[in-house]
Amino acid sequence: MPLLIGLLYVCLNALIPERHRRRFNAIMVAGAGAAYLSGGGLGAWEFPFVVLMTYVAWRGLESWTWIGIGWLLHTAWDVVHHLRGAPIIPFLPGSSHGCAICDPVIALWCLTGGWSVADLVRRMLPSAP
Template identity: 50%
Template sequence: MVKEFTLMTAIGAVVIAGLYMVIFSLVKEPNRQIINALIIAGAGATYWSGVLGYYEFPLGIIMIYLAFKGLKDYRFLAIGWLVHTVYDILHHLYGNPIVPMSPSSSAGCAICDPILALWLFMGAPSVFEWFSKRTSH
């Protein structure tokens, strides 16, 4: 049975992505990239609940590789969030949610993760610098 997905779940996911980018914009480079790599590595273990059986384990291996490569290139971290999105969708449809008390949390994560991936593909720019450049023109 597919879990309920609401507009509030989608809005919440976008807000969480925005907050993530704002918070990490406060972190100076190279620490911003290093911390994001650590988060990607950790995201590989978030679904090791056994619900999808052995299909859970490749995510951890893939994410550790992407995190390592992401220490030098943000694009690998972006790919990590896109890979995680696939697992978000699988867990929303067939498995346990990423947050046990929130049935649609995996679906929300599937919205949040690609937004973070886009930001990382851009090189994780500070949103403060980004908006200051746009308003100064």
């Protein structure tokens, strides 16, 4: 299911016009950086992570690579929270594990340039306009 959620996220985002798509995703990665803050599973370490992710998201306003890096950082944070037993959704014990599977799908899309549906069609059908 987490892979499908990641693919659904990518497909829906691929519909957003490029002038907004990268900025929207920079905001999303910033929000992901603060997702664990209210649970505080890692105590004071949650704050430096939010600062790091805010910086990465800021850089992501102009770079798909930085957004991809942000999703990979969030994946690592998911793994740490899963191992620590502090899930992203408190009443779903495996939620951080699922998030750690979903996030790399999004990261891969971002690291390849956050393509649109039209870009995908052009890649699959080289003769398409």
